[in-house]
Amino acid sequence: MAALESSLTAPCVERLLDAAERLVADRGAAHLTLDAVAAEAGVSKGGLLYHFPSKLALLQGMVKRHIEDLDARASSGAGARWAGADEPPARYRVAARLEASLAKSSAHRAVGAAMLAAAAGDPSLLEPCRARYRQMLDEVTELDLDFEEAAILHLAVDGLMISELLHLSPFSADERERVVGAILSRVMKGKQTHDR
Amino acid sequence: MAALESSLTAPCVERLLDAAERLVADRGAAHLTLDAVAAEAGVSKGGLLYHFPSKLALLQGMVKRHIEDLDARASSGAGARWAGADEPPARYRVAARLEASLAKSSAHRAVGAAMLAAAAGDPSLLEPCRARYRQMLDEVTELDLDFEEAAILHLAVDGLMISELLHLSPFSADERERVVGAILSRVMKGKQTHDR
């Protein structure tokens, strides 16, 4: 669809959200205070509260950008894998979306930091994520995998994501790579033609 | 091993931990305050602080009982499935342990409420869980499953557990049953002789 990074967010707002995610990932959701976010972002509390008039607004912003990030990463991933045609096959879109959830890179800690902070503050903030999860599951199911296999792969991605966010992952770097590869190749099944 | 419910905890302490878990599961980790726990348990704040001298101690107690609960449920589950001999085969122990993590019953919400609260407060509190996770993974791997399959099943259990704790689970009751059944039968593989 649109190539816009994040629909309506200014670069300044991005810095604030980055700081918030960093805090949650590093020190836990309990340390996500307005003072700490402002200090981490290099602004004052008043400056922070201008963009997010309340802490609830900040949490909502974190959840919103989390979803947008996932979409953007999935799109670019599917595009890279299926360069040329306009519409990549469903299998490629799903694989890219799962891979986006598991990306180890810079924004990796951001993946669930927003969810964790929101859940700690007010579980109802996760409402936007619920529909999204169901949609992802449906997409996996629509492949020629049977429902149980699709659900297990979907859940495994969730489990790895959360485990790593909580620093609970029991895998070595090598083991993790093998597991991620296995999940993706199962999604791709007979058609393991991705360039990896 | 021992049939004792929880090693050294008095019944009064159990009530306090129950109240704390209920609060986290229902209203989020941010609402886990000493006042709220005391009120939920029907005692006064001083009474609570007699048993848990600090909030940190309360969180540690929650994590500790969470692990003990899992052990107890797994043992009884494996026992029921392999009545007779003293030592159930590894396959049964693993299946029982996974099933314990996914139990929908009374203590279900307790499964991860402690972890969520601990992670929100201080991520280092989850240290005792990390070794435990690796141990569970090793047990799954030691079956005649290959490593990737074992890891995926292990992660799927985690993912389902966390999804349900955060009220993010996209499954209907029927779908959930099918998925859990599929996970367990994969662990049991060729020997699907459990009485279900």
Next chain:
DNA sequence: GTCTATAGTCCGATAGAC
């Protein structure tokens, strides 16, 4: 052992200067 009362700290939000 359990409760009340209170001390001390930290956080979220507002008001107003620049």
Next chain:
DNA sequence: GTCTATCGGACTATAGAC
């Protein structure tokens, strides 16, 4: 638009009565 200063409230933890 960003900052400083500050209010009011909620929280953890302690001291001491019963």
